[in-house]
Amino acid sequence: MKVAYYSPLAPDRSGISDYSALLLPALREHVEVDVARKGARARGDVALYHVGNNPESHGWIVEQLRREPGVVVLHDYVLHHLVAGMTLGRKDGPGYLSAMERDAGVAGRLLGLGVIDGCIPPLWEVRPEDFPLCGEVLDLATGVIVHSRFVEERVREKGFAGPVWHVPHPAWPPPDVSPERIGGAPVIGAFGNMNPSKRVPQLLDAFERFRESQPDAKLLLVGAAAPGFDLAWRIGHEGLADAVVQHDYVDEERLWALMAGVDVVASLRSPTMGETSGTAIRALTLGKPLVVSDVGWFSELPDAAAAKVRPDDREVDELVAAFEHVTANRDAMGTAAAELSRAHDVARVADLYVAALEESLGGDAVRETVLRELSESAAEVGIGAASDEAAALGQAMDEIQL
Amino acid sequence: MRILVCSPQVPFARGGAEILAERLTHELNVRGHDADLVTMPFKWYPGAKVLTHALMWRLADLTEVDGRPVDLVIGTKFPSYVVKHPNKVVWLVHQFRQAYELDGTELGQFSESEEDRALRRSIHRLDRVALGEARLLGAISQNVADRVLRNTGLEAEVILPPPQQLDFRCDSYDDFVLSVNRLDRAKRIDLLLEAAAQDGAMRIVIAGDGPDRERLEELAAQRGLNGRAVFAGRVGESELADLYATCRGVYYAPVDEDYGMVPYEAFMARKPVVTTHDAGGPLDVVHDRETGLVIEPRADELARACRFLLDHESEARTWGNAGRALAETVTWDHVVERLLS
Numbered sequence: 167m168k169v170a171y172y173s174p175l176a177p178d179r180s181g182i183s184d185y186s187a188l189l190l191p192a193l194r195e196h197v198e199v200d201v202a203r204k205g206a207r208a209r210g211d212v213a214l215y216h217v218g219n220n221p222e223s224h225g226w227i228v229e230q231l232r233r234e235p236g237v238v239v240l241h242d243y244v245l246h247h248l249v250a251g252m253t254l255g256r257k258d259g260p261g262y263l264s265a266m267e268r269d270a271g272v273a274g275r276l277l278g279l280g281v282i283d284g285c286i287p288p289l290w291e292v293r294p295e296d297f298p299l300c301g302e303v304l305d306l307a308t309g310v311i312v313h314s315r316f317v318e319e320r321v322r323e324k325g326f327a328g329p330v331w332h333v334p335h336p337a338w339p340p341p342d343v344s345p346e347r348i349g350g351a352p353v354i355g356a357f358g359n360m361n362p363s364k365r366v367p368q369l370l371d372a373f374e375r376f377r378e379s380q381p382d383a384k385l386l387l388v389g390a391a392a393p394g395f396d397l398a399w400r401i402g403h404e405g406l407a408d409a410v411v412q413h414d415y416v417d418e419e420r421l422w423a424l425m426a427g428v429d430v431v432a433s434l435r436s437p438t439m440g441e442t443s444g445t446a447i448r449a450l451t452l453g454k455p456l457v458v459s460d461v462g463w464f465s466e467l468p469d470a471a472a473a474k475v476r477p478d479d480r481e482v483d484e485l486v487a488a489f490e491h492v493t494a495n496r497d498a499m500g501t502a503a504a505e506l507s508r509a510h511d512v513a514r515v516a517d518l519y520v521a522a523l524e525e526s527l528g529g530d531a532v533r534e535t536v537l538r539e540l541s542e543s544a545a546e547v548g549i550g551a552a553s554d555e556a557a558a559l560g561q562a563m564d565e566i567q568l
Numbered sequence: 569m570r571i572l573v574c575s576p577q578v579p580f581a582r583g584g585a586e587i588l589a590e591r592l593t594h595e596l597n598v599r600g601h602d603a604d605l606v607t608m609p610f611k612w613y614p615g616a617k618v619l620t621h622a623l624m625w626r627l628a629d630l631t632e633v634d635g636r637p638v639d640l641v642i643g644t645k646f647p648s649y650v651v652k653h654p655n656k657v658v659w660l661v662h663q664f665r666q667a668y669e670l671d672g673t674e675l676g677q678f679s680e681s682e683e684d685r686a687l688r689r690s691i692h693r694l695d696r697v698a699l700g701e702a703r704l705l706g707a708i709s710q711n712v713a714d715r716v717l718r719n720t721g722l723e724a725e726v727i728l729p730p731p732q733q734l735d736f737r738c739d740s741y742d743d744f745v746l747s748v749n750r751l752d753r754a755k756r757i758d759l760l761l762e763a764a765a766q767d768g769a770m771r772i773v774i775a776g777d778g779p780d781r782e783r784l785e786e787l788a789a790q791r792g793l794n795g796r797a798v799f800a801g802r803v804g805e806s807e808l809a810d811l812y813a814t815c816r817g818v819y820y821a822p823v824d825e826d827y828g829m830v831p832y833e834a835f836m837a838r839k840p841v842v843t844t845h846d847a848g849g850p851l852d853v854v855h856d857r858e859t860g861l862v863i864e865p866r867a868d869e870l871a872r873a874c875r876f877l878l879d880h881e882s883e884a885r886t887w888g889n890a891g892r893a894l895a896e897t898v899t900w901d902h903v904v905e906r907l908l909s
Binding site: 509 | 627
């Protein structure tokens with residue numbers, strides 16, 4: 167089997183390009199892979215498209231998907247930003263309105279008009295999760311690979327009837343780095359872009375209160391602040407200048423070293439676009455206990471490895487309690503985290519990818535063969551297509567995922 | 569408790585899995601339960617037949633029979649564990665190995681065609697569902713437990729099955745090596761014949777029948793083993809007990825066997841077992857120079873191992889006795905206690 171592989175890759179600086187850099191060597195152990203250059207076409211028996219929410223990284227991939235349907239890896243369930251970039255970003259207002267109408271009917275079209283006319287704020291900034299705009303991608307997909315039950319359920323709710331494969335996000339092998347400690351104890355680390363949707367304001371509030379019982383605690387923030395998000399001011403405002411260490415972009419090796427040096431990793435966000443967190447996966451690899459938001463994929467992490475906090479009115483209180491719980495149980499939770507990372511072993515993930523691609527290529531033929539044999543046998547004994555017995559047959563096939 | 573033990577049936581074929589299911593049913597009844605054996609024919613080819621036969625198990629309604637509820641079903645070998653029941657336990661004999669470790673080998677079934685590749689994956693998917701929904705997943709050996717973990721990510725508890733009840737005894741340590749097995753290629757009887765060809769004085773008795781018999785008999789004739797290699801065919805319980813009681817030791821080295829009753833039977837007769845490093849299940853109990861000999865799967869090594877046993881009755885006796893002590897710890901009381909836990 168030869169796979170035509172579409173994904174952002176270096177120098178694109180994104181989680182999905184890191185993901186593909188990790189996955190590709192393992193995938194090539196099993197199958198031949200032709201990786202498409204940005205904007206170009208790859209050749210293979212089956213096409214595999216990594217689709218995320220960034221129009222710069224993924225717009226060309228969706229264009230290729232339009233030319234040749236194939237298996238889609240849905241890294242984000244919410245693709246509003248991608249669709250807006252591929253339509254409004256290219257002066258294609260009607261395209262955006264069509265996407266909105268498809269998701270939310272006439273009301274969606276009217277809201278889209280409001281956005282175009284500047285009457286309401288851009289929906290991809292204020293309410294993207296209400297309008298995921300993933301319909302076209304799902305229409306073009308012959309099958310969908312997801313990383314969470316959360317996304318799987320939503321894909322089904324959207325009416326996607328094709329095969330969906332739940333494949334874990336691959337984990338990086340433990341790196342050979344020396345931990346870089348920043349001093350203080352315990353040290354809580356947060357990694358990635360610093361912005362409100364990563365709950366940084368709530369994180370700072372909670373950390374400030376956590377320090378009342380843990381005065382030596384330190385908070386390490388690694389990642390650039392979003393435009394308009396004055397992180398330094400917020401840190402000073404909370405009176406945390408001496409307790410918070412912040413780095414903007416760091417290279418991969420330093421990222422691992424810094425993460426290896428913390429006691430707990432906080433990986434918070436709300437709303438979720440249905441994404442999986444590369445930061446959280448790295449933390450598991452290092453055996454670091456997690457504090458996460460109780461949303462999407464994060465909710466599916468086991469309690470043994472991750473304390474979950476709902477992004478509601480009590481979020482700050484719950485974050486403080488979570489920090490206390492995790493720091494008190496960090497050895498056991500760290501062991502559970504390391505254990506969990508084995509399920510994300512990249513070789514296993516590659517095998518699951520191959521399974522999905524093989525089923526994508528031959529699955530219809532298998533189903534048709536089984537159905538033909540069953541229907542012939544059923545007809546021979548007088549069981550009609552609309553009978554209860556036929557329904558029972560269908561249910562049994564569903565149950566065992568045929 | 570009303571319990572149904574589920575086991576597939578390949579018509580005209582009978583081996584360890586069938587004996588195991590029958591025995592489990594019997595042992596449950598002996599302990600006061602109302603147990604019965606449910607079987608269905610199993611054919612795994614051509615094409616997707618393996619799936620339609622699995623589906624037959626799914627369609628069987630075993631939640632109640634004749635108006636009375638069934639409290640528990642126990643699935644054993646693929647595809648019997650596809651059966652649906654709110655209280656399902658699986659005591660796994662083996663999965664459909666052609667879809668897993670045998671794929672791509674001469675013992676495999678699936679080609680490289682798109683349909684065959686997808687068919688194989690459908691079996692993986694089916695297994696994850698059917699085994700994952702079991703209240704308790706047991707495995708008959710560490711080898712089977714390791715495989716199911718590797719294949720599905722599911723952890724299974726090892727519950728070793730005791731050997732069949734024969735008139736186990738030790739009468740003597742005569743100068744022949746016994747093989748007890750179905751005669752098919754995976755059992756590697758040809759290795760024993762080649763070993764006998766290298767040792768001009770070795771006598772072997774091969775009990776069992778199967779599709780490879782004609783080829784093996786031809787091989788024996790080509791190697792000039794007439795008279796030294798006896799094909800006893802399928803023997804009755806009494807004759808089998810006699811063979812165990814009088815042999816010097818037992819050869820048992822299938823390729824990556826699930827479990828293997830034969831070592832336990834040999835041990836019950838206080839006889840050591842010769843096996844190979846790649847035999848799988850037997851390695852749970854055959855320990856080199858403790859309960860037998862563990863060698864590389866080569867005829868010259870096997871010839872040397874058998875010759876050692878034939879020349880050293882004392883060691884054969886010591887290792888056989890050690891095997892007996894080990895086999896006696898594997899009991900039906902334990903099996904039933906775990907499966908009903």
